[in-house]
Each structure stands twice: as C-alpha cells, then as structure tokens.
Amino acid sequence: MVALKSSVNRWIWSSKASFMGAYPSGHQAVVPFAKKKRNEYIEDPPDEEVADDFTDEMEEDFDDAKEDEGDVMDDDEEYEDDYDFEDDFESDDEQDLYAGDGGAGGGISLAGAWWDKEALALAEQVSASFNDDLKIYAFKTAANLTIRVRIEKMSTRYGSPTIDDIEAYTIAYRAKLDEAESAGKIPKNISLEVSSPGVERVIRIPEELERFKERAMYVRYTTASDEATTPQEGDGVLTLISYDMDLRECTWGIADVKINRQQSGKGRPLSKKQREWRLQTPFESLKLVRLYSEC
Incomplete structure (x- = not known):
C-alpha cells in the first residue's frame, strides 16, 4: 500500500x-x-562550494533524463508483465x-x-x-x-x-x-x-464520489475470485471513470501519477496496458477511498 x-x-x-x-x-x-x-521549506542559501556541487548533480540528472527520452515505450509495444500494484503500497498506518x-x-x-x-x-x-x-x-x-x-x-x-x-x-x-x-x-x-480534514481526506462512499471525481484517489478494495474461498484484497492509486447510483457500483482506471508511471520505467508515461486497465467494483467492496497527493 x-x-x-x-x-x-x-x-x-x-x-x-x-x-x-x-x-x-x-x-x-x-x-x-x-x-x-x-516544497515550502526555506533554508539559508548554501555556501559557494555546496552550491557548485549541487549544480553538478543537477547537470548529471539532466543528462540522465535526456538519455531516457529515447526509451519511452511505444503504445503498440507489448507490456511484458500483467499489471500489478507495487508491494511498497504496504503501510501499517493505512x-x-x-x-x-x-x-x-x-x-x-x-x-x-x-x-x-x-x-x-x-x-x-x-x-x-x-x-x-x-x-x-x-x-x-x-x-x-x-x-x-x-x-x-x-x-x-x-x-x-x-x-x-x-x-x-x-x-x-x-x-x-x-x-x-x-x-x-x-x-x-x-x-x-x-x-481540517487534511489534503488526503477519506472519501465518503458513495455520496462524495461526484464531489471528488476529478481527483486521484488511493483505493483499497476486495475482489471475488472463483479460485479463492475468500475475497482478495487489492489497492492502488486510481481515478474514477464512472459510477452508477442505481446499480451501486463504480469503474476505476489507473491514475496518471508518478508512483504509477514509475512501473513502466524511469521517465516513461503510463503504458498502453496501464491506460486500458479497468476495475469495476460494487460500493460495498471499497474498503477505503481517500484523496491522493504527490506533494
């Protein structure tokens, strides 16, 4: 998580x-x-020697970024592995x-x-x-x-x-x-x-889906499986595609945020398979939904 x-x-x-x-x-x-x-923390200006070292590091990062520009995966290129969320989503607090x-x-x-x-x-x-x-x-x-x-x-x-x-x-x-x-x-x-509730407040389901539908959200959910005797739990940073109040279900896609893009490799956008990934789940299967902030 x-x-x-x-x-x-x-x-x-x-x-x-x-x-x-x-x-x-x-x-x-x-x-x-x-x-x-x-990013709001303000420190005293570094001395000249430290500033030079910092500049050198920035130049090295810039060169690395330029090298990565040619490595962006083409939309038609096969994504090697089935999409799965990273293990580093684990958090005791969560x-x-x-x-x-x-x-x-x-x-x-x-x-x-x-x-x-x-x-x-x-x-x-x-x-x-x-x-x-x-x-x-x-x-x-x-x-x-x-x-x-x-x-x-x-x-x-x-x-x-x-x-x-x-x-x-x-x-x-x-x-x-x-x-x-x-x-x-x-x-x-x-x-x-x-x-205040905080920048990553918990979303009340379903009454607040409309209010926050344009925001990236961290979602923890369960899915039923024919092979498993108990529901399986999954989670990730998702974006709301649609929801139906009558059927009491919603559809999610993978949010275009850094933690998801990194799974395609450094400097790469979401892959085609990531962009097409969908999760359809009933409201009662949503164990936790909260706003996600990269800052």
Whole structure:
C-alpha cells in the first residue's frame, strides 16, 4: 500500500496548565500552526562550494533524463508483465485507518464518557451557528479529557477550511465548552483540538464520489475470485471513470501519477496496458477511498 501523507491546518486550545506552561488567566493556551509541505521549506542559501556541487548533480540528472527520452515505450509495444500494484503500497498506518474512525477517516467516535455526548451536541450547535458552512467532518473524544474536531467548509469545492475558519470555530466552541464547564455539564480542563480534514481526506462512499471525481484517489478494495474461498484484497492509486447510483457500483482506471508511471520505467508515461486497465467494483467492496497527493 502507498504511504500517504497528511497536511492539515490546526488550532489547539488547552486549559491544562501542563500543556504549554501555566496560564493564570484560564483558557489562554492557544497554539495555531500549519504544517508545511516539503516544497515550502526555506533554508539559508548554501555556501559557494555546496552550491557548485549541487549544480553538478543537477547537470548529471539532466543528462540522465535526456538519455531516457529515447526509451519511452511505444503504445503498440507489448507490456511484458500483467499489471500489478507495487508491494511498497504496504503501510501499517493505512491498515489502521478506516472510514468513520473519528479521526482522519471522518465520522464520530465517542469514548463512552459521561460528558462526550454533551460535547458533541455543543459542537453541532457551533456548526449551526455558521449556517452549517463549517460542518463536522470528524469528531472524537478521549478518556483523557481531549476533544478533537475536524471541520470542512461546505462552500468550497473540496471542503478545505482556512486557518481563519478554524480559528473562528475554535473560539466559538471553546466558549460553549466554558459555559458547560461552569454548569457542571462537562468536566473542567478539557483540551480541544480543531483541524481540517487534511489534503488526503477519506472519501465518503458513495455520496462524495461526484464531489471528488476529478481527483486521484488511493483505493483499497476486495475482489471475488472463483479460485479463492475468500475475497482478495487489492489497492492502488486510481481515478474514477464512472459510477452508477442505481446499480451501486463504480469503474476505476489507473491514475496518471508518478508512483504509477514509475512501473513502466524511469521517465516513461503510463503504458498502453496501464491506460486500458479497468476495475469495476460494487460500493460495498471499497474498503477505503481517500484523496491522493504527490506533494
């Protein structure tokens, strides 16, 4: 399976004195941050000697790339092996992730504490106060008095909230929690974390297929086989070709992304066999579908 990355905007607000030190005025431990992608990291300029070495390496890579240009496989050339996804799709984190887990998989997950249903109700009230534009994508409580909320912005195409949206939701929700603490409806010293779903969010099937149909997706699925007594599991980075809500099934092709192109060889595009490969599967056979990002 593919090792997928996560990038989210996040606000953390804690009333615990041990969380970022003591704050005498109460709930003031507010720590906004946004994780940077690797291509956004800015380093100090290298010294002249290092820069020269870097230039030499770039020139060597450029020469190698030029040599590879003549090796691109012709569309009519026979693809030697049947298409199969690489073993490096394996990832323990991906195995643990599932739709509706209350975290990266979205949905609601309550710890079973006496206060968590009240906390969820308050979070839903806050969403309603934003005219349901900032809706709950995931909500999770923990026995250590922690609430984690992921929100999505419904007025944007892919549901991505800004850091200002996350800040506004956090402040409004914290105010609701403070009132509930004073009334004894929830315990004191609850930690709150509000974030976005992330650039590789889990897709809800089938209701979000239309919304994200133009994006490359990591898909884990099962297939029935006449030879096998149990369904076989497969996975890969795919693109949605079509879906049928009446038949409750969809058709996938191989996404034109680097990890798939590399199977044809360095510098080569998708082969003809890769471009023609199709997977038709019912909705219930889709074990996990999430957006895929190469960045």
